[in-house]
Amino acid sequence: MAKPKVAFYWCASCGGCEEAIIDLNEDILKVAELVDIVFWPCAMDYKYQDVRNMKDGEITVAFINGAIRTDEQVEISRLLRQKSQIVVAFGACSHLGGIPGLANFWDRDTIFNSSYGSACPSVDNPENIIPQVISKVPEGELTLPKFHNTVKSLDQVVEVDYYLPGCSPAPYLTMKAIEKILSGDLPAKGTVLAPNKSLCDQCTRNDTKPEKLTIDKINRVSLVEVDPEKCFLAQGIICMGPVTRFGCSENDDGRCIKVNMPCRGCYGPPDGVKDTGAKMVAALASIMGLEDEENMKDNKISSLMDQIIDPAGTFYRFTLPVSMLRRKQGNDTEKREK
Numbered sequence: 001m002a003k004p005k006v007a008f009y010w011c012a013s014c015g016g017c018e019e020a021i022i023d024l025n026e027d028i029l030k031v032a033e034l035v036d037i038v039f040w041p042c043a044m045d046y047k048y049q050d051v052r053n054m055k056d057g058e059i060t061v062a063f064i065n066g067a068i069r070t071d072e073q074v075e076i077s078r079l080l081r082q083k084s085q086i087v088v089a090f091g092a093c094s095h096l097g098g099i100p101g102l103a104n105f106w107d108r109d110t111i112f113n114s115s116y117g118s119a120c121p122s123v124d125n126p127e128n129i130i131p132q133v134i135s136k137v138p139e140g141e142l143t144l145p146k147f148h149n150t151v152k153s154l155d156q157v158v159e160v161d162y163y164l165p166g167c168s169p170a171p172y173l174t175m176k177a178i179e180k181i182l183s184g185d186l187p188a189k190g191t192v193l194a195p196n197k198s199l200c201d202q203c204t205r206n207d208t209k210p211e212k213l214t215i216d217k218i219n220r221v222s223l224v225e226v227d228p229e230k231c232f233l234a235q236g237i238i239c240m241g242p243v244t245r246f247g248c249s250e251n252d253d254g255r256c257i258k259v260n261m262p263c264r265g266c267y268g269p270p271d272g273v274k275d276t277g278a279k280m281v282a283a284l285a286s287i288m289g290l291e292d293e294e295n296m297k298d299n300k301i302s303s304l305m306d307q308i309i310d311p312a313g314t315f316y317r318f319t320l321p322v323s324m325l326r327r328k329q330g331n332d333t334e335k336r337e338k
């Protein structure tokens with residue numbers, strides 16, 4: 001009997017999600033036994049034309065990682081959607097926009113200027129040459145994919161069946177997802193393939209939170225001695241655990257908590273949270289002593305808020321493209337691209 005066909009593809013990402021497949025270790029041999037990998041440009045020499053030559057729906061499942069920011073990524077995501085029965089958004093960038101999505105606080109021109117132009121002190125580019133979609137050279141025409149003004153999650157471009165969250169997805173979750181898909185025992189379309197509870201629910205430090213938690217200082221994890229047993233929030237350190245889905249580790253705690261670092265929120269929110277950043281701001285506000293009139297009088301609250309370095313990057317580190325803010329507003333190019 002023919003084996004199910006599987007494709008892997010990466011869009012705007014760091015490569016960590018490709019590593020996450022390798023991190024299956026010996027389980028990758030089990031996967032290779034069960035399926036035919038028919039497309040994996042990062043690891044095997046397949047061409048886009050190989051996929052174009054397939055019948056629609058011929059691929060059983062395509063795992064697509066990375067956010068979408070170029071024409072090429074849109075084209076290949078659409079192609080894989082057409083050729084696949086199931087599309088899984090693999091990893092935080094594909095699921096939520098991820099770290100590349102923070103670029104939505106700027107626009108294409110600013111990004112090009114900071115990478116290739118005068119805004120980058122180490123760049124020597126007196127003629128201000130920036131990448132062009134078409135460049136004429138003596139040998140002919142060279143083309144590059146168009147770089148979009150706005151970073152998108154995969155489901156803002158094609159229909160997605162399932163989401164495997166995380167930066168990067170934990171190998172045990174990836175293996176479970178593959179087994180589930182191959183068994184045909186599929187959850188409802190749109191399901192995030194990780195437990196639907198918050199990280200705090202499973203965190204062994206949760207019990208160290210006092211019944212009435214109030215903070216009077218925001219601490220940076222790199223500047224204080226962190227108690228390895230105590231809840232980060234109780235130490236005044238921002239931890240996204242209250243608004244982040246559990247699943248990065250198989251049992252308790254999260255991968256970061258285990259190594260004494262606060263959660264940054266890469267698994268995205270549990271079901272029902274519309275805007276992770278707004279939810280975290282509300283969670284923080286609830287422990288800032290807003291009900292105490294003295295605090296309000298002394299301007300203590302705004303001085304506490306001022307202590308949060310990079311609030312946008314803290315609260316929307318992985319979720320800006322799918323948030324209510326979505327991107328920096330008032331940009332004409334963006335309007336044209338919608």
Ligand code: SF4
Binds near residue numbers: 239
């Ligand atoms: S806020 Fe962070 S450290 Fe505290 S219980 Fe939640 S996940 Fe654990």
Ligand code: SF4
Binds near residue numbers: 244245248265266
């Ligand atoms: S603890 Fe938070 S940031 Fe760290 S891997 Fe888990 S979900 Fe991601």
